[in-house]
Amino acid sequence: MAVPETTGISNRPVITIKLASTSDELMQCYALRAAVYMGEQHCPYWEEFDGNDYTATHLILYVDGEPAASMRLRWFASFAKFERAVVLKRYRSLGLFLPFVTWAKDMARKKGYTKAYLHSQRRLWEIMERVGFHKVDDRSFHFSDHEYGALVCDLTAADCEVPTVFTDPMILNRPEDRLDMPGILEQSMERGASNPHAGWNNDRRAN
Numbered sequence: 600m601a602v603p604e605t606t607g608i609s610n611r612p613v614i615t616i617k618l619a620s621t622s623d624e625l626m627q628c629y630a631l632r633a634a635v636y637m638g639e640q641h642c643p644y645w646e647e648f649d650g651n652d653y654t655a656t657h658l659i660l661y662v663d664g665e666p667a668a669s670m671r672l673r674w675f676a677s678f679a680k681f682e683r684a685v686v687l688k689r690y691r692s693l694g695l696f697l698p699f700v701t702w703a704k705d706m707a708r709k710k711g712y713t714k715a716y717l718h719s720q721r722r723l724w725e726i727m728e729r730v731g732f733h734k735v736d737d738r739s740f741h742f743s744d745h746e747y748g749a750l751v752c753d754l755t756a757a758d759c760e761v762p763t764v765f766t767d768p769m770i771l772n773r774p775e776d777r778l779d780m781p782g783i784l785e786q787s788m789e790r791g792a793s794n795p796h797a798g799w800n801n802d803r804r805a806n
Contacts, residue, residue, distance in 0.1 A: 602733035628669035
């Protein structure tokens with residue numbers, strides 16, 4: 600997946616979507632979530648930052664270089680779970696949410712997932728149906744003072760080769776959202792294998 604993914608039409612703002620891959624980008628995701636969930640929806644801190652952030656993938660969307668939206672993805676055996684999707688209030692008139700979800704679905708598809716799953720507040724169910732999600736069942740449930748339902752979306756097969764254990768090892772070393780682009784470790788191949796730690800192992804055995 601090529602990143603950054605940027606679109607610009609005439610005088611419209613430039614939209615960039617990418618994997619949050621630095622500590623600064625992660626802090627931007629957390630700041631966006633705090634502004635929306637804690638600031639607007641009055642979610643308690645410990646419920647918003649629930650212990651799953653360091654085991655998840657985070658996506659961030661920029662408008663003209665300014666952090667505007669974020670989303671958290673967690674990977675289960677048979678489905679990708681989309682979580683904590685927010686768009687900062689001043690950017691909501693730009694229609695960013697649907698293309699952001701579509702980008703996340705495409706990333707999950709290229710990793711080999713056939714289903715995307717999420718918990719959506721009731722007020723957003725109709726919006727989620729526009730991007731292919733439907734209710735798992737008739738149950739609703741509550742957390743952080745809002746009513747939710749479980750929704751799922753079938754993902755079509757990726758139009759590229761999905762990674763397997765037989766994929767070129769160097770491809771599997773690439774960043775998650777840039778599997779179609781050579782990574783930094785492929786550049787290191789030019790140095791060859793000098794095995795700089797070999798002497799250390801010999802010294803250890805001698806002692």
